[in-house]
Amino acid sequence: MWFMRQAGRSLPEYRALKGDLSILDAVERPELAAELTLQPVTRYGVDAAILFSDIMVPLVGIGIDLEVVPGKGPVIAEPFRDATDLARLRPLDAASDVPYVAEAVRIAAKELEVPLIGFAGGPFTLASYLIEGGPSRVFSRTRTLMHSEPNTWMALMDSLASVAISSLRAQILAGASAIQLFDSWIGWLSLDEYATFVLPATKRIFAGLEDLDVPRIYFGINTSDLLSRMSTAGADVIGVDWRIGIAAARERIGNERGIQGNLNPATCLGPWETVEHETARILQEASAQPGHIFNLGHGVLPETNPEVLEKVVALVHGEQNGAAL
Amino acid sequence: MWFMRQAGRSLPEYRALKGDLSILDAVERPELAAELTLQPVTRYGVDAAILFSDIMVPLVGIGIDLEVVPGKGPVIAEPFRDATDLARLRPLDAASDVPYVAEAVRIAAKELEVPLIGFAGGPFTLASYLIEGGPSRVFSRTRTLMHSEPNTWMALMDSLASVAISSLRAQILAGASAIQLFDSWIGWLSLDEYATFVLPATKRIFAGLEDLDVPRIYFGINTSDLLSRMSTAGADVIGVDWRIGIAAARERIGNERGIQGNLNPATCLGPWETVEHETARILQEASAQPGHIFNLGHGVLPETNPEVLEKVVALVHGEQNGAAL
Numbered sequence: 001m002w003f004m005r006q007a008g009r010s011l012p013e014y015r016a017l018k019g020d021l022s023i024l025d026a027v028e029r030p031e032l033a034a035e036l037t038l039q040p041v042t043r044y045g046v047d048a049a050i051l052f053s054d055i056m057v058p059l060v061g062i063g064i065d066l067e068v069v070p071g072k073g074p075v076i077a078e079p080f081r082d083a084t085d086l087a088r089l090r091p092l093d094a095a096s097d098v099p100y101v102a103e104a105v106r107i108a109a110k111e112l113e114v115p116l117i118g119f120a121g122g123p124f125t126l127a128s129y130l131i132e133g134g135p136s137r138v139f140s141r142t143r144t145l146m147h148s149e150p151n152t153w154m155a156l157m158d159s160l161a162s163v164a165i166s167s168l169r170a171q172i173l174a175g176a177s178a179i180q181l182f183d184s185w186i187g188w189l190s191l192d193e194y195a196t197f198v199l200p201a202t203k204r205i206f207a208g209l210e211d212l213d214v215p216r217i218y219f220g221i222n223t224s225d226l227l228s229r230m231s232t233a234g235a236d237v238i239g240v241d242w243r244i245g246i247a248a249a250r251e252r253i254g255n256e257r258g259i260q261g262n263l264n265p266a267t268c269l270g271p272w273e274t275v276e277h278e279t280a281r282i283l284q285e286a287s288a289q290p291g292h293i294f295n296l297g298h299g300v301l302p303e304t305n306p307e308v309l310e311k312v313v314a315l316v317h318g319e320q321n322g323a324a325l
Numbered sequence: 326m327w328f329m330r331q332a333g334r335s336l337p338e339y340r341a342l343k344g345d346l347s348i349l350d351a352v353e354r355p356e357l358a359a360e361l362t363l364q365p366v367t368r369y370g371v372d373a374a375i376l377f378s379d380i381m382v383p384l385v386g387i388g389i390d391l392e393v394v395p396g397k398g399p400v401i402a403e404p405f406r407d408a409t410d411l412a413r414l415r416p417l418d419a420a421s422d423v424p425y426v427a428e429a430v431r432i433a434a435k436e437l438e439v440p441l442i443g444f445a446g447g448p449f450t451l452a453s454y455l456i457e458g459g460p461s462r463v464f465s466r467t468r469t470l471m472h473s474e475p476n477t478w479m480a481l482m483d484s485l486a487s488v489a490i491s492s493l494r495a496q497i498l499a500g501a502s503a504i505q506l507f508d509s510w511i512g513w514l515s516l517d518e519y520a521t522f523v524l525p526a527t528k529r530i531f532a533g534l535e536d537l538d539v540p541r542i543y544f545g546i547n548t549s550d551l552l553s554r555m556s557t558a559g560a561d562v563i564g565v566d567w568r569i570g571i572a573a574a575r576e577r578i579g580n581e582r583g584i585q586g587n588l589n590p591a592t593c594l595g596p597w598e599t600v601e602h603e604t605a606r607i608l609q610e611a612s613a614q615p616g617h618i619f620n621l622g623h624g625v626l627p628e629t630n631p632e633v634l635e636k637v638v639a640l641v642h643g644e645q646n647g648a649a650l
Contacts, residue, residue: 135462140591140626147595187547190567190589192603222512224549225568242515243550264515266465270472278517301465 001316002048002117003309004219004239005299006040011306013039023068024060027053030100034107041114043306044313048115048178051105051171055121055182056129058167061097062090064130072135079133079141083152089159094170101167102174109175118171122183122220123160123201127153139188146197157201165208172212180217181205181235184298187222194226199233206234217260221298227252242267242297246285258291265296268308279312283319326641327373327442328634329544329564330624331365336631338364348393349385352378355425359432366439368631369638373440373503376430376496380446380507381454383492386422387415389455397460404458404466408477414484419495426492427499434500443496447508447545448485448526452478464513471522482526490533497537505542506530506560509623512547519551524558531559542585546623552577567592567622571610583616590621593633604637608644 008014014036018026027033036052056066056074065077080088094102109116128142129135136142146153168179183202186194206216218230219239230238231253238257240249242264249259267278279294286292294316300309333339339361343351352358361377381391381399390402405413419427434441453467454460461467471478493504508527511519531541543555544564555563556578563582565574567589574584592603604619611617619641625634 137460137462138623138626140628143591144594144626144628147591147599150595187568190592193589193591222547222568225573243512243547248550264518266468266472266518267515269469270475274472298463301463301469303465303469 001294001313002046002050003040003044003296003300004050006044006046006050006309007036007052008300009302010300010304010309011039011043013043023054023070024057027057027104028100030103030107033100033104034111037104037108037116038111041112044309045317046114046313048117049108049112050117050119050180051101051108051176053101053104053119055119055126057098057101058092058094058120058163059126059130061094062092062163064088066129074129075134076130080127080130080145080156082145083149083155085130086152086155086159089156089163092163092166094166098167098170102170105171105174105176109177115177116175117178117180117217118168118176119180119182120164120167120205122181122186122198123157123164123205124189124198125183125185126160126163127156128185130156139185143193146193150197153197154200157198158204161201161204161208164205168205168209169212172209172214176214178215178217179209180219180239183218183220186220186226186230187224187241189226191225191229195229199229202233210234215258217293219260224248224252231257237291237293239295240297246282246292247288250289255289255291258293259286260293260295262295262297263312265298265301265304268296268304268312269301272308272311275308275312276315279315280319283316326619326638327371327375328365328369328621328625329375331369331371331375331634332361332377333625334627335625335629335634336364336368338368348379348395349382352382352429353425355428355432358425358429359436362429362433362441363436366437369634370642371439371638373442374433374437375442375444375505376426376433376501378426378429378444380444380451382423382426383417383419383445383488384451384455386419387417387488389413391454399454400459401455405452405455405470405481407470408474408480410455411477411480411484414481414488417488417491419491423492423495427495430496430499430501434502440502441500442503442505442542443493443501444505444507445489445492445530446485447506447511447523448482448489448530449514449523450508450510451485451488452481453510455481464510468518471518475522478522479525482523483529486526486529486533489530493530493534494537497534497539501539503540503542504534505544505564508543508545511545511551511555512549512566514551516550516554520554524554527558535559540583542618544585549573549577556582562616562618564620565622571607571617572613575614580614580616583618584611585618585620587620587622588637590623590626590629593621593629593637594626597633597636600633600637601640604640605644608641
């Protein structure tokens with residue numbers, strides 16, 4: 001078990017250590033990033049660490065001008081508009097473009113007694129930030145480009161897949177023993193859009209890591225109707241959000257792959273009795289089949305009381321025999 | 326058949342008539358609002374009009390200080406924080422608080438040869454704007470209040486249900502021959518959250534219109550996992566977004582209720598062949614059972630070419646024998 005966004009604003013020790021540094025500045029200091037990676041393992045005793053970083057970091061590395069605005073998200077100085085923007089996505093040379101990422105992985109992996117999970121942003125999610133210029137609720141510009149310039153779109157997916165492969169390979173070679181692809185917003189697509197416009201590049205990402213032989217987790221939210229197709233992408237574990245029960249997710253994903261999730265992060269803001277009940281329900285549903293990684297259904301909300309997560313860890317560890325990862 | 330947000334920025338005649346007026350200012354001019362209501366019926370020949378208005382209008386009517394910012398959405402001057410804010414939600418007296426709404430309905434209904442659909446915002450969606458202060462992607466503050474102050478939350482839902490009932494009754498009595506409740510963002514909730522925290526107030530809304538005997542449509546996006554519970558709310562028709570096929574939706578909704586939807590609005594930005602194929606597929610799936618209203622799965626995107634929607638209407642009318650409404 002671990003928690004998505006387990007390092008972050010909900011932890012006082014995170015706020016104390018990171019201070020006023022922007023997230024991108026913090027990521028560029030490998031000692032600091034490694035320390036932030038370790039914090040939630042120390043506090044919660046979770047079974048895995050996830051690298052403190054951001055899905056936009058490789059794009060910064062290849063020269064895309066962007067900020068990650070607290071409380072808002074990524075903001076791109078010059079959003080992508082058409083085929084001419086494709087030239088701005090040169091290949092990532094992880095060793096020279098983002099040397100601090102592998103360095104943070106090396107430092108953290110050496111300190112950790114649990115696995116370190118590396119990660120990258122999925123092609124749809126990264127494309128949506130590049131095209132919308134920031135966070136979006138309807139992805140109108142992104143879907144316009146997808147449908148009106150499918151060749152440009154497919155080239156964009158391919159470039160972003162290459163960036164993800166380079167970034168993930170560098171993290172694995174530096175010591176990450178599992179990876180997660182966060183294609184958080186794919187659940188805004190219809191099944192056909194997903195299968196036609198996003199799945200091919202996603203398959204290439206997972207295939208491009210196959211030789212390194214580490215578990216590959218694939219995550220998005222709102223994916224209830226996509227799960228069976230997502231299961232064909234080549235990942236070993238599929239992350240599911242809180243909208244679907246583990247049993248229903250298992251039916252769609254099959255028994256070949258692990259399932260990660262899916263306590264509702266918002267539940268953790270309420271009374272402990274509800275958190276306890278939901279956690280027990282998830283463990284019970286998941287116990288029908290091996291291959292479950294307990295997690296939230298999306299990242300820890302900033303308002304979360306860390307003590308609640310501590311109690312969730314105790315509860316899960318009390319009922320499980322060690323971690324599935 | 327009709328299109329959600331069929332009056333709006335995608336129509337040149339809309340932009341010409343509305344000019345620089347804000348949407349809230351336009352709504353307060355009943356002649357103008359009626360004319361904007363008629364425009365898409367004239368252009369597209371759809372089988373129903375939907376009143377030109379905004380889900381925030383009743384809240385303006387009871388004195389909540391807010392703007393609807395173009396390209397962004399509602400922005401609340403002083404967001405709701407706790408139980409003390411409940412006092413700001415006094416009951417809506419539609420005749421004196423928003424007289425221009427019923428007046429626009431009367432004018433438009435007199436001109437129209439097709440049914441006029443009235444509408445209101447659902448309690449979760451309105452609460453989310455009040456609490457977040459504007460549009461949100463994760464509804465973190467909203468869900469925090471829901472879980473941490475359930476009594477405040479339930480009182481808020483109840484007040485917003487009362488506002489919706491008053492607003493919808495006034496529209497029906499002025500001549501609307503159907504209504505739609507837009508609780509667009511309920512799909513961000515888990516099934517338990519929905520059933521516990523939102524469904525009771527929603528049932529009260531639909532029950533509160535029962536005596537007026539008009540078809541009641543209930544719409545949200547991302548609702549694949551909620552559809553069977555939504556079907557218990559008391560609506561006659563359930564709107565579904567593009568994430569789920571009509572056949573799968575029919576399994577969850579049953580045969581007692583109509584289904585509305587669900588062409589992907591983003592598909593309408595792409596090549597006609599895809600639009601045609603998808604439209605035909607939806608009609609084919611829907612033909613297994615009576616009681617289908619053809620629509621998009623969410624509102625018309627502003628970038629949509631009206632000629633594409635004209636061709637969709639021709640296609641649907643060519644294959645259907647009149648409208649189901």
